[in-house]
Amino acid sequence: MVMLMAATLLGSAACAQTQVHLIEFTADSDSRYKIAGLRTPEITVKAGEQVLLRVTARRGKSWNRDGSIHGFALLRTKDRTRVEGWDLLFKPGIQEFQLTAPTEPGEYVAVCTVICSEEHEGMHMKFTVVP
C-alpha cells in the first residue's frame, strides 16, 4: 500500500500525462460509501491500469484504536478472497492512494474493514474490472 497524503503532484495534471484513473468517493459517517452523481456507488476500472483513489472519510460512531475510521478491502466476488495491495484504512479527512487495478477482469466487491457503526455490515460497493 502506498499512501500519499496531500500528493498534489498526482493531481489532475499528472492524470493527462500518465493515464492515471482518478476515482473519488466518500466513506461517510453513516457507514456508506458514496460517489457524487451515483445513487448506488460503483467503481469500474480497466485491468492493470493505474488508479488514484481520492477518499474523503467522515467518522462514524466508532473507529479503530489506531484512529482509522473506515477501511476498504477489495474481494473477488466469486470466492471472497482478498486482492493484494487493496487493503486500505482511512483517517478523517481527504487522503489519496496510488494503486494498480487487478489484472484479472471480473466482479469484485469493496468492503469496509473497520467496525464503524452498527451499520458497518452494509458498507460495501460493487467494483468491476473490465478487460
Ligand SMILES: [Cu+2]
Ligand atoms: Cu465500516
